[in-house]
Amino acid sequence: MQKYDLLIVGAGVTGLSSAYHIKKDNPDLNICIVDKWSTYAQGNTAKSDAAFRDVFTSDTNYKLASSSISFYKSIQAGGFNLGMHFNGYLFLMNHRNLNSPAVQSLLRKVKSKVLSREEISELGIKTDPDPEAAKIMGLRNIDGGFVGENCGIMEPDLLASYYVKELESMGVEFRYNTLATRLNLSPSSKLNFPGEPFIWQDKIIESVETKSGELFADHFLLATDVWTSDLTSPLGIDPFIQPKKVQVFQVQGNGIVEMIRRKVTGEEDIFPFTILPGPSIDLRPDPKSRTFWVSYSEGIGRGFSLEENPMAESDYYSNNLYPVLREYIPAIEDSRIMSSWAGYYSMNNMDGTYVLERNMNLSVVTGSSGSGIMKADAAGRLASSLYSGKEKAKLYGGTEIRVSNLGISTRRVDQETLII
Ligand SMILES: Cc1cc2nc3c(=O)[nH]c(=O)nc-3n(C[C@H](O)[C@H](O)[C@H](O)COP(=O)(O)OP(=O)(O)OC[C@H]3O[C@@H](n4cnc5c(N)ncnc54)[C@H](O)[C@@H]3O)c2cc1C
Structure with a gap:
């Protein structure tokens, strides 16, 4: 039985950026990314207008988008074309x-x-x-x-291919055509009694069922966008997105x-x-x-x-x-x-930005609300801090943001008035 340190479901920009930052911050981790489609970025990442802007009234949105734009700009300046045009x-x-x-x-x-x-x-x-x-x-x-003026358009498939190239060179494994159908909940200390886990036992996710077998990991991360509740609802976890x-x-x-x-x-x-x-x-x-x-x-x-x-x-x-x-x-x-x-759009109707929540050994990053391309780099850095249990994430350029601010019960995101 193969067991990964981290199994990520979803190879759209959010899953790819999350994997990239987690692996960079923890080079020894054995990470696998699964996706139901035959290659990466076939979900909403492929459908995107992929426009980017730092024009947001909400400070959180501004930090997430402006730092991601700067990161993408640095990649393109380094010679990897992301199709970025600053046309406004x-x-x-x-x-x-x-x-x-x-x-x-x-x-x-x-x-x-x-x-x-x-x-x-x-x-x-x-x-x-x-x-x-x-x-x-x-x-x-x-x-x-x-x-x-620090705004424009880019090509999401090029952004995704940048992350994939980096992830492959860092040894991250990809499994495509792999639909995750169920997260298996288990007691953290098994008694091997029928009916486990009982309400008085500490629980973890032990494995994920897929069409090609059960995959085991110490930690699971869902970057499954609008499909997140297919996997979280049976567990009684509400990602608050529509x-x-x-x-x-x-x-x-x-x-x-x-x-x-x-x-x-x-x-x-x-x-x-x-x-x-x-x-x-x-x-x-x-x-x-x-x-x-x-x-x-x-x-x-x-x-x-x-x-x-x-x-x-x-x-x-x-x-x-x-x-x-x-x-x-x-x-x-x-x-x-x-x-x-x-x-x-994976809509978080509370304030229109990403939701990052951790329960047990399960992290969820969803709710990009129609702005996931322009914020994906920041989302990945937040996902890495969420995985490592850090209080804050350092965004590109050095700005810090408290991870719990993007959580559900701990949420502290200021309202955006410029919603498109
Ligand atoms: C029409 C349109 C226009 C947009 N315009 C913009 C824009 O101008 N600027 C901007 O920043 N954003 C825009 N967005 C939003 C942006 O495209 C998304 O926020 C972003 O692509 C979300 O990325 P993701 O990785 O979270 O989701 P996705 O790209 O949808 O990736 C999720 C992945 O998870 C996989 N998956 C889900 N469930 C399972 C499962 N059970 N088993 C295996 N795999 C699974 C899917 O196959 C998919 O590949 C737009 C979106 C749309 C639809």
Whole structure:
């Protein structure tokens, strides 16, 4: 019987970054990562827009994202391409929002600049939607915008492949096509009586059942995103997350090809990742295909549900997104959908950031809430401290964060007001 020191379930960015930092901090550990799919990063990591920003009002979010961005930047500067482009994150707003205390304090906190209506028009964005349409759909005029400059887009498969390369060179084992079906609870000191563990016995996770047999370890870490409760619910552990479906539509057109080259920040001619006012539909430029990826993260109206292979709904684009887009982006009128896909946000609805919780010899890292790419490095450093029982994690750049702040019963995360 082979027994690992640590078995990680989930080879998305969270599991990979966690494994990377745990192994770096504990080089002698014998670590195995299992995933149900045939290779790494096939879950929500593959579905991501992979935009990054340090523009957050919550101090916790700011620390997690800004330190991760700096770490990724250092990897790319060291010669490993992560597809990072600092093309900016543009928030389009009316006067009231632009002058709000939250936005004004952000402007002082992060590298950013304000854009005028004229500058926004030059990007190919119509600042005043048709009054009739605006009335029906509750659309707002765009009075200005602000662009976060330490922000942009990257490629999640490249980030994942960086971690995999490092993990392989450190001797971490990968087992793909390995669905974990159950965590086996056992008494920490066995009496070998039928019905163990009894309520008066200390418990541990002894093994995980998989399609290819039982795997044993001293410690288990779940980086299983929206699938976490499949494994924790039978144990009576609640990870406090819900799956929320998010769809992405890749749109192409001559006008879009022109727009993609217009920039507001950075060295490259790439349109900023842009969030429209009203329904905060976002436009993610894809410089390679010269298309926009359009998506929207719904609140009320989109239930919590989970399908194994979620698909984008074609009438969703035409009924919900297109009527709004047409009012702000004239180039959309001669565009067409090239492809579409859907994935899930692992939503922590308390405050919209990661949840890290440890029970017995089981660590859980989930709840990335639609921002797991931009925060994965920090999540991995927190996971390493959680594993080692350290009070604090040191993020890239030296900022410290208390691990229990991201826990469930011990949670201390300030509210984010800039939720997209
Ligand atoms: C449409 C969309 C747009 C997004 N846009 C952004 C963005 O712009 N910026 C950003 O930072 N984030 C974004 N995100 C969020 C980001 O993609 C996620 O936060 C991140 O990928 C989560 O990584 P993960 O490793 O936790 O989860 P996943 O990538 O889902 O990995 C979990 C892994 O666990 C495995 N697994 C689960 N259960 C089991 C089991 N029982 N047995 C074996 N394997 C198991 C799965 O196969 C999977 O590979 C977006 C997400 C979506 C869906």
